Amino acid sequence: MGKRVGMEVAIAASEAVALCNIDVAAVYPITPQSHMAEHLADIIHDGRIDAEFITVESEHSSISACAGASATGARVYTATSSQGLMYMHEILPIVSAMRLPVVMGNANRAVSGPLNIWNDHTDIMPQRDSGWICMFAENGQEVVDMTIQSFKIAEHPDVMLPIVLNIDGFQLTHMIEPLEFPTQKEVNKFLPPRKPFASLHPDNPISMGCFNTPDIYAETMKAKDTALHNSKKTIVKIWKEWGKQFGRTYKPVETYRAKGADTLILTMGSMGETASIAVDELRKKGAAVGLVRLRLWRPFPLDELRAAIKGCKTLIVMDRAISFGGAGGPVGTEIKSLLYHDKGRPRIVDFIMGLGGRDVTVNDFIAMVERAKKKKDETYEYYGVRE
Amino acid sequence: MKKVFGKPESLKDAIFHYCAGCGHSITHRLIAEVIDEMGIRDIAIGIPPAGCAVLAYNYFDIDMLEAPHGRGCAVATGMKRTLPDKLIFSYQGDGDLAAIGTAETFHAANRGENITVIFINNAVYGMTGGQMAPTTLLGQASTTSPPGRNAILDGYPVRMSEILALLEGTKYIERCAVNTPANIIRTRRAIKKAFQYQMDDVGFTMVEVLSQCPTNWKMTPIDACKWIDEVMALSFPPGVIKDIKGKG
Ligand SMILES: Cc1ncc(C[n+]2csc(CCOP(=O)(O)OP(=O)(O)O)c2C)c(N)n1
Numbered sequence: 001m002g003k004r005v006g007m008e009v010a011i012a013a014s015e016a017v018a019l020c021n022i023d024v025a026a027v028y029p030i031t032p033q034s035h036m037a038e039h040l041a042d043i044i045h046d047g048r049i050d051a052e053f054i055t056v057e058s059e060h061s062s063i064s065a066c067a068g069a070s071a072t073g074a075r076v077y078t079a080t081s082s083q084g085l086m087y088m089h090e091i092l093p094i095v096s097a098m099r100l101p102v103v104m105g106n107a108n109r110a111v112s113g114p115l116n117i118w119n120d121h122t123d124i125m126p127q128r129d130s131g132w133i134c135m136f137a138e139n140g141q142e143v144v145d146m147t148i149q150s151f152k153i154a155e156h157p158d159v160m161l162p163i164v165l166n167i168d169g170f171q172l173t174h175m176i177e178p179l180e181f182p183t184q185k186e187v188n189k190f191l192p193p194r195k196p197f198a199s200l201h202p203d204n205p206i207s208m209g210c211f212n213t214p215d216i217y218a219e220t221m222k223a224k225d226t227a228l229h230n231s232k233k234t235i236v237k238i239w240k241e242w243g244k245q246f247g248r249t250y251k252p253v254e255t256y257r258a259k260g261a262d263t264l265i266l267t268m269g270s271m272g273e274t275a276s277i278a279v280d281e282l283r284k285k286g287a288a289v290g291l292v293r294l295r296l297w298r299p300f301p302l303d304e305l306r307a308a309i310k311g312c313k314t315l316i317v318m319d320r321a322i323s324f325g326g327a328g329g330p331v332g333t334e335i336k337s338l339l340y341h342d343k344g345r346p347r348i349v350d351f352i353m354g355l356g357g358r359d360v361t362v363n364d365f366i367a368m369v370e371r372a373k374k375k376k377d378e379t380y381e382y383y384g385v386r387e
Numbered sequence: 388m389k390k391v392f393g394k395p396e397s398l399k400d401a402i403f404h405y406c407a408g409c410g411h412s413i414t415h416r417l418i419a420e421v422i423d424e425m426g427i428r429d430i431a432i433g434i435p436p437a438g439c440a441v442l443a444y445n446y447f448d449i450d451m452l453e454a455p456h457g458r459g460c461a462v463a464t465g466m467k468r469t470l471p472d473k474l475i476f477s478y479q480g481d482g483d484l485a486a487i488g489t490a491e492t493f494h495a496a497n498r499g500e501n502i503t504v505i506f507i508n509n510a511v512y513g514m515t516g517g518q519m520a521p522t523t524l525l526g527q528a529s530t531t532s533p534p535g536r537n538a539i540l541d542g543y544p545v546r547m548s549e550i551l552a553l554l555e556g557t558k559y560i561e562r563c564a565v566n567t568p569a570n571i572i573r574t575r576r577a578i579k580k581a582f583q584y585q586m587d588d589v590g591f592t593m594v595e596v597l598s599q600c601p602t603n604w605k606m607t608p609i610d611a612c613k614w615i616d617e618v619m620a621l622s623f624p625p626g627v628i629k630d631i632k633g634k635g
Contacts, residue, residue, distance in 0.1 A: 028487070029515040029531065038518065041531040055519050055531055055541050057486040058457070083437070083456060087487075112455060115441070 001246065002181040009140040010035035010173040012181075013079070013105050016147035018043045019187045023074035026054040026065035028084060031117050032169035033107040036079040059084035063091040063102070070100040071208055073199035075151060078102065081169055082109035082123040089127060095162045096131030097224060098208050101154030101194070102162040104132075105147065108269065109169040110356040118357020119169040121268065121320040124297075125330045131224050133163040133231055134298040136269040140177035143167050145248060148187060153238050155194045159231045166297075168270040170357070182246060190245055232299045252301030253308045254293040257283060261290030262313040263369060264346070268294045268331065271318060271360060278365030289369055294331070302338050315346040316372045319380070320354045328352070328380030336378065349375055353383040360384075395419035397428050399448045408608025410598025411440050413565040414507060417575045418476075419447060421582060431474045432466060434459045438480035439513040457488025460495035463502040474585055476503040481522040482512040485547045489521075492547070496591045499556030503581045504593040506547065509600040510619060517603030521545040524622050529603070544622050548595045552629035558590035560628045564597035564620070566612035573625075589632055597623055 007015070014036050017025070025044065027037040044053040052069075056062045059080050066076045080088065085106055095102055110116040111123050124134065133153065137143045143165070150163040167173055182190070198206050212220055236252065243249035256276050258264055267275050272293040282289040292308050292315075294301070309315055319329020327333040332350025339345040349372040354360040368383055375381070394400075397419035403412040422431050428449055435443035437456035444451035454462040459477030467475045484492050484506050495502065511529055512518040519529040519536060522544050526535040536544075548560045559581055563574035574596055581592035597619055599611035606614060627633070 027531075029512055029518045031515055034516045034518070034530075038516065038530040042533055045533050053531070053540070057489065057521060113453075115437070115453060 001186070002183045004178055004180050006176055007140070007179050008035060008174065008176050009143050009167065010107070011039045012140055012177075012179050013143050013147055013167060014039035014043060015181065016144045017077050018049050019182065019184060020075065020077075020148055020151045020191060021049055022051050022077045024052045024054065024066070024069040024076040025078065026056050026062040026069070026076070027078055028056055028059050028062050028080070030059075030081045030084040032109060032173045033079050033081040033084070033105070035173065036105055036107065040077075040079075059087040060091065063088040063095065066102045067091065067095050067098065067100055070095075070102050071098065071200050073194065073196040073201075075155070075194045076102050077104070079105040079107065081107040082111055082117075085123045085127060086111055089130070092127055092130035092132060094209065097220065099160040099197075099227070100162060101151070101160055103147070103150045103154055104162065104164045106164050106166050107169040107173045108166050116356040117169075119171045120355045120357065121166070122322075122355070124164065124166055125321040127164070128298065128330065131161070131228060132298065133159075133161050133228070133235070134166070135163065135296055136166045136294065137172065138270055138272045138293065140172065140175060140179050141248070143172065144179055144181060145242065145246070145250070148182070148191060149238055149242055149250070152191050153231070153235050156234050156238065157195075157197055158234045159227070160197060161227060161231055166269060172270045186245065190242070228299050232296070232301060235296065250295065251304065252296040253304040254295060255308050256291040256293070258290035258292060258308060258312075260288055262288045263372065264290050264292050264309055264312045264315050265365060265369070266292045266294060266315060266317045266331070266335070268297065268318075268320075271320075271354065274360065274362055275318070275365050278362045278369075281362060282366060282369060287369070300334065300338070305335070305338075306342070309346055312346045314349060314372055316349045316351065316368060318354070318360075319350055319352050322352050322355075332380055348378055350378070350380040351383040352380060358384065395423045397422040397431075397448050398446055401445050403446060404442060405439065406602040408599060408601040408611055409439070410509065410565045410596065410600070411507060413571060414505065414574070414596050414598065415443065415446055417565070417571065417578055418478075418505065421575060421579045422449065425579065425582060427474050427582070427586070430472065431476070432470070434462050434466075434475070434477040436477070436479045436483040437514070438483050440478055440480065440507065441514065443478060457483050457486070458491060459483065459488060460500070460502065460504060461491040463504075464495050464498070464500045467500060467502050471501070474503070474582055476505060476582070478505045479507065480513065481506070481508045481510065481520045485521045485545050493551070493554075496551045496593070497554045497556045499558070499590045501585055501588055501590050503585050505578065506593055506595040507598045508595055508623060509598045509603070511600055511603045513600050513603055517600075522623075524619065546623065548593065548628045551593060556591050557593070557629060558631045559584050559592040559633075560595070561630070562595040562597065562623060562625045562628060564615050564625055566597065566599055566615040570625070584632060595623075597625065
């Protein structure tokens with residue numbers, strides 16, 4: 001293991017990408033991803049890795065260039081945020097359908113309109129159904145580790161799917177944190193060079209991204225769904241491998257003081273750290289409150305979630321996005337539907353909060369636990385929002 | 388005492404957020420002065436971009452609609468088609484217009500939409516931190532081309548004005564600058580001419596403004612002004628690039 005260093009997380013993300021020895025990066029800058037793009041440019045221009053840095057004219061082109069490069073067998077990376085991710089939307093399901101293991105860092109930021117550059121999850125939620133593996137990091141070390149893990153998972157012959165790693169904008173990208181980087185040798189041992197199942201080369205002609213008529217389109221969709229569900233096995237396996245080699249373990253669903261808790265808070269991303277402090281405070285006062293962190297959003301880790309919430313009476317879901325005119329926040333809605341048939345399932349309280357960079361403090365979490373106690377039904381509710 | 392100079396009425400009493408020496412604030416003022424002079428404040432509608440000028444609506448005392456990054460000309464087209472007697476202008480940076488928004492700019496120009504584009508060329512993506520733009524000069528260092536722009540990897544500075552001038556739909560295109568008093572006066576004249584053409588239903592007009600960005604060029608404001616004449620103008624020569632009406 002390398003030395004412990006203090007580093008901005010956006011920079012660290014690019015350092016982790018460099019350790020993975022990518023062949024191509026195609027990026028278009030956008031706040032709060034810019035430092036990721038700039039640092040990658042530095043690394044490549046300094047000759048620290050032998051890679052192409054493509055200064056594309058938009059995100060629609062960056063993700064398309066990634067698709068093209070990945071189809072030739074290259075290891076590729078891109079990073080974006082908010083409007084940029086929205087602009088990629090058309091291409092995302094095409095990348096997953098072609099089973100191209102592109103890895104993307106997404107510095108989560110609110111989506112327009114109104115224009116807002118601060119953190120929430122309204123950018124990633126509309127991409128939910130694009131067939132990508134979707135993960136959330138909670139702190140800088142997880143960003144480093146999960147970036148490296150992502151290449152191995154995405155390229156694994158049992159997976160072959162693109163991965164988006166969510167890194168909360170500003171709250172995480174712009175923090176300076178103490179980090180441990182694995183050495184190049186250690187990464188090389190963990191992550192072998194990509195061995196594509198199929199790649200474009202005239203010596204071995206293939207066609208990719210072909211037209212599907214009604215008699216086969218549905219089968220392709222089903223295959224993609226099956227592939228995404230099946231990927232969980234490999235994800236868990238690779239995380240275990242990582243744990244063995246580096247001593248830090250990763251699970252699809254993490255828990256904190258959840259044992260014996262009758263109330264559980266569920267978070268995704270950087271908010272988990274604040275919530276864990278709230279849990280400590282509440283536990284100090286004798287309340288049986290714990291925390292569940294969803295690391296994996298796609299594929300959805302249903303069995304692991306069931307195990308994590310077993311016995312709890314109230315599950316409070318923190319949603320940082322909203323499905324307008326629908327059943328509530330995307331996370332709350334999905335968990336309600338997945339647990340619908342479960343006997344003795346907890347009451348699910350879905351709070352929409354932390355939108356567009358609105359701070360959610362320890363006291364806010366405590367207040368939401370209080371509010372959840374009083375809430376009679378399971379309809380979603382905005383927390384801390386003025387009428 | 389006779390008042391000889393004042394703040395244009397088309398500007399609000401707000402303090403510009405722009406960096407010291409930035410060309411955006413000068414250009415804002417020129418547009419406002421022209422709107423006042425032409426007496427078109429009641430019919431002018433502006434379209435600010437995503438870019439350093441994203442908050443232009445805080446400064447102009449006219450109707451404005453903020454467009455997503457690159458979409459200015461498409462939004463302007465929709466507005467002008469439904470409000471043909473209003474003066475519609477989009478205000479766009481070189482990332483906005485020449486990178487992510489190239490397609491809509493090109494096609495609005497090709498259709499000859501009767502709109503005016505104020506195109507701020509500062510040779511970088513200013514707002515996001517000085518990354519390479521399509522207009523970045525060869526050899527110019529930016530945060531995504533640290534050793535300087537390399538034609539083999541990054542291509543050549545895109546001259547949008549010359550490219551758009553080739554389209555039959557465009558009627559008036561001039562490249563100006565806001566780095567010296569003489570150039571500022573020329574820019575003001577060009578903006579007025581473009582607006583007048585639009586009022587006269589002539590068709591697509593664009594004023595490209597070479598605009599100093601001392602912060603991202605890492606220069607003093609004075610050096611940045613000099614750099615426009617001494618370096619930038621060699622790749623982007625100022626002057627009238629196309630003027631259908633002028634030529635009769
Ligand atoms: C789809 C999308 N991608 C990226 C961005 C981030 N972004 C905002 S402004 C900008 C470039 C600004 O440069 P320019 O247009 O040259 O204007 P300047 O700031 O230099 O005036 C970028 C990349 C965005 N807002 N939307």
